[in-house]
Amino acid sequence: MKHLLGIADLSRDEIETILATAEEMHDVQSRPIKKLPALRGRTVVNLFFEDSTRTRSSFELAAKWLSADAINVSAKGSSVSKGESMRDTLMTLDAMGVDAIIMRHAGSGSVQQAAGWVRASMINAGDGMHEHPTQALLDAHAIRRHLRANDLGDIEGKRVSITGDLLHSRVVRSNVLLLQKLGASVVLVAPPTLLPPGVENWGVEVTYDLDEVLPEVDVAMMLRVQRERMSGGFFPSEREYIAGYGLTAQRLTRLKPGACIAHPGPMNRGLEISSAAADASQSIILDQVSSGVAVRMSVLYHLLAGNTGSDRRD
């Protein structure tokens, strides 16, 4: 594996390997010395053309805990704001000899395109409305940990609902692909205006009725309403959105015992998710954050530690 561009490119075996390694990486977070020497001498760049807190800092921590050197480049305050093209920015960083470029960009498919320009490994940290593979991997990791901790088996055969602004979400695409590869069934819940085009070909169930879905699912994943990507009126009012699709305190009682609540963050508390749900005992939202570092350590390890990395320099 040289790049991580999307879940679509990963086999189930590769996914299982990444998740198994992440399980071991998780232990490092609870150690007094959070360091492994595996990537000593390697350099990774966080190249973020869009803002991010958790993804960027979690990749940075993952790299540092594996002893790699990590630098952050954001569009603001870099040559990008002077008009440098994405291609020139990438080729400049690549010419400095970095080993991996972790990139977030508003253009769907941009990371795949970038992979053709550089020698470094490219890791997709979110490309437009296309994919966000490490988010899906960390979601699966957090769900699996919840299931195991409660003796509920594995992801295979489980039912997961993904509710919210699916149209603008890259998380939903990666999650549907990954959950299906791991043998789960997915039901998407959203108002018709926030469903992605072509969703009928995804092999998932689609419904507009959250109340009907909640009692049947093992995982209720809520997605953020991406106000910043919305130019028109996708729903009449926030109040109506909450009434139809918000995980309110009242709806919380409809979840079946043992079901968990997930949200990739950042959350709009009081809109797609109530504080009662976000902070509930069955919420795995903060576990998703800690799983994020473990999964990204695993991804960096598998992309950069082996001989595929050193061969690249030849």
Add this chain to the structure above:
Amino acid sequence: MDETTRAMLSGDDMSWVMTRMTHEILERNHGADGVVLLGILTRGAPLAKRLAAIAARDGQALPVGQLDITMYRDDLRANPTRTVGRTILPGTIDDRTVVLVDDVLYSGRTIQAALHALADLGRPRAIQLVTLIDRGHRELPIQADIVGKSIPTARSERVRVALTETDGEDLVTIERGGK
């Protein structure tokens, strides 16, 4: 077993050797107080458990854990990435005597990696090394405190330790290699 393979330790031999090694560990440390066994994955882990079980028969409790050194290997870049195993410590190793247990001592690089891993996990009072087989050919100044059996080998030969837990039988063999 073909003619290129020689048996060095049978199941019975191994059981006798393990008993002797356990007694040596207890003797060396004046009992089990403050001593922790850590088996290096993969075959060191069941060996450490066996040592602890033998000690328990004599009424001595040796806490036992396992240590994965994958991330600490100095040849990570030379090989494809491998699956990472789990490190399990039986409580703190601070101010304990950690007895590392492995199946074969060869170049010493595994032990070097284990020492680095331990430094990240705590500060033991002392670290000792126990190995079932010492086959020589050290590349680093490392030696075992307790050895089950020293087997002089050629570099081209291969020492194989089979254990019931991982391989279905207890047997140590040497396979003659190429030139």
